[in-house]
Amino acid sequence: xxxxxxxxxxxxxxxxxxxxxxxxxxxxxxxxxxxxxxxxxxxxxxxxxxxxxxxxxxxxxxxxxxxxxxxxxxxxxxxxxxxxxxxxxxxxxxxxxxxxxxxxxxxxxxxxxxx
Amino acid sequence: xxxxxxxxxxxxxxxxxxxxxxxxxxxxxxxxxxxxxxxxxxxxxxxxxxxxxxxxxxxxxxxxxxxxxxxxxxxxxxxxxxxxxxxxxxxxxxxxxxxxxxxxxxxxxxxxx
Numbered sequence: 001x002x003x004x005x006x007x008x009x010x011x012x013x014x015x016x017x018x019x020x021x022x023x024x025x026x027x028x029x030x031x032x033x034x035x036x037x038x039x040x041x042x043x044x045x046x047x048x049x050x051x052x053x054x055x056x057x058x059x060x061x062x063x064x065x066x067x068x069x070x071x072x073x074x075x076x077x078x079x080x081x082x083x084x085x086x087x088x089x090x091x092x093x094x095x096x097x098x099x100x101x102x103x104x105x106x107x108x109x110x111x112x113x114x115x
Numbered sequence: 116x117x118x119x120x121x122x123x124x125x126x127x128x129x130x131x132x133x134x135x136x137x138x139x140x141x142x143x144x145x146x147x148x149x150x151x152x153x154x155x156x157x158x159x160x161x162x163x164x165x166x167x168x169x170x171x172x173x174x175x176x177x178x179x180x181x182x183x184x185x186x187x188x189x190x191x192x193x194x195x196x197x198x199x200x201x202x203x204x205x206x207x208x209x210x211x212x213x214x215x216x217x218x219x220x221x222x223x224x225x226x227x228x
Binding site: 004031033035040041042043044045048058059090092094103104105106107108109 | 149151156157158159160161164200202216217218219220221
């Protein structure tokens with residue numbers, strides 16, 4: 001059974017803290033993604049990675065960074081957490097595929113609250 | 116990037132069909148049409164995808180207009196478990212650098228018992 005695992009389901013952090021959200025996939029996928037989801041806004045892409053050590057900004061990268069040192073692991077970093085980063089964070093992975101028509105698999109999400 | 120437009124919400128009765136429209140008037144010839152859904156408190160899951168021809172799988176059917184400027188996801192007999200947010204997205208096959216997978220706000224489907 002394919003799996004994308006996010007390290008925490010719920011997380012509470014203080015303003016100014018450095019926060020690490022971890023995501024691991026066991027499908028040997030090349031592509032990995034980080035999204036945040038807020039009511040009424042749908043899923044917004046923060047960063048994605050198409051290979052180890054490769055990363056590209058998504059639609060809302062400000063305030064975030066990422067790390068992909070190993071193929072199976074993609075970390076999202078909040079350098080200095082702020083209350084407006086309180087959100088549901090979703091990780092996803094997909095294979096590159098010949099025609100880019102392959103499905104993406106999502107983790108269960110991490111609900112982060114910054115107080 | 117080609118964009119999609121979906122209604123914000125739709126309601127259906129249990130065991131009735133649900134037709135979810137998606138407009139993509141700027142679709143290019145190499146864009147695949149993908150549908151995902153997100154059940155409450157879960158991450159999104161893949162539903163179906165297609166390029167030109169209508170597609171069927173165990174979850175749903177995808178009807179694609181002849182000019183490809185619109186498509187419809189069809190849930191043949193809605194159940195309470197189909198209550199979710201449904202996302203229609205496009206992926207460009209031609210652009211090998213297009214690894215992005217961008218979602219809009221989707222359509223929230225409510226199923227009445």
